[in-house]
Amino acid sequence: MSFATMRAVDISPDAPHPPPASSLYINHSIPRPVAKPNECLIRVKAFGLNRADTLQRVGLYPLDPSWPKIMGLEFSGIIEEVGSEPRADRGLEWKVGDEVFGLAYGGCYAEFVAVHKRTIMKKPEKMSWGVAAGIPEVWFTSIQALYFVGNYSPTQTRTILWHAAASAVSIAGIQLSLAANSKLGHQPPRVYATARQDAKCSVATSLGATAAINTTTTPSWSTELKRLNNGKGVDLVIDFLGASAFAQNLDVLALDGCIVQLGLMGGMMLPEKVDISAFVLKRIRLEGSTLRTRDVEYQGRLLDMFEENVLEWLVGGQFKSGVETIVAWDEVGEMHGRLERNETKGKIVCLVD
Secondary structure, eight states, rough: TTTTTTEEEOOOOOOOOOOOOOGEEEEEEEOOOOOOTTTEEEEEEEEEEEEEHHHHHHSOOOOTTTSSSSEEEOOOOOOOOSSSSEETTTTTETTTEEEEEESSSSOSSEEEEEEGGGGGGEEOOSSSHHHHTTTTTHHHHIIIIIIIIIIOOOOTOOOOEEETTSSHHHHHHHHHHHTTTTTTTTTOOOOEEEEESSSHHHHHHHHTTTTEEEEETOOOOOHHHHTTTTTEEEEEESOTTTTTHHHHHHHHEEEEEEEEEEEOOOOSOOTOOOOOOOHHHHHOOEOOOSTTTSEEEEEEEHHHHHHTTHHHHHHHTOOOOEEEEEEEGGGHHHHHHHHHTTOOSSSEEEEEE
């Protein structure tokens, strides 16, 4: 391997289409990225795995031409080079050797990644490389869903539902929701969750959720949730499922409720004769959102909110990071398989040797 190349996770050229998780391997001759003037080159110590990566692997996540083709949206590592453009964010001027973590538009499944200076944070000394790498995408997405898109209000948002209770984003989101009013002296909102297994429901209740419903054993979960909520609907639903939850999301929402659509794990096509009258009768708002397609300044505002309101609670232990599994990066294929089989209860991170 020359100075101009690096190791990175790649898809075997002999893989069938779509390439399975087992087709991932570490390629020793990938071109090493070059930092632009507004970027830093990071020597990656660890990277987080996300469902967007599994979709990208099989060709179901359209890539912007400006994004790296290598998978990976979050990292922790050490600054190797600093781009020539001077920039001091939050009183920080980056320098070679700084220990950092943050977001990228791709390329983190590698020894090196070039990242915009606006989406980098200083890694707390007490935080491990593995935990740091599993935080940005999850916690930024939760902040975005709750505040930027869901328009959380301490006086108007009294009840919140997080689907996929044991997903890393919901683990973060449940904690953020319960802590939302802590600095204002208001009562926290009531937080509910759903999952398809009792063990995953237990993740939500262990974090403080009022209740979590197993949708496998309780298929009419919207009726059960309203019963648990004294006959009332909920104000905000954060959904990763899409078609499979759509009708019951409309049923469970309260007047002026909002659905934040973060994923389509339960399908994209609705069955015929789905009743959409609730949009009018309840004045419901539905807004879809992604994080990767947001521009640098938008991501930077999320970063600012995270650093100001969340990071110290993660370092201090008041928040649980949601990182479940940390493995060597040569196990990345097996870990993609776990994600696709829904065997996780939190975040998976890979360490780069």
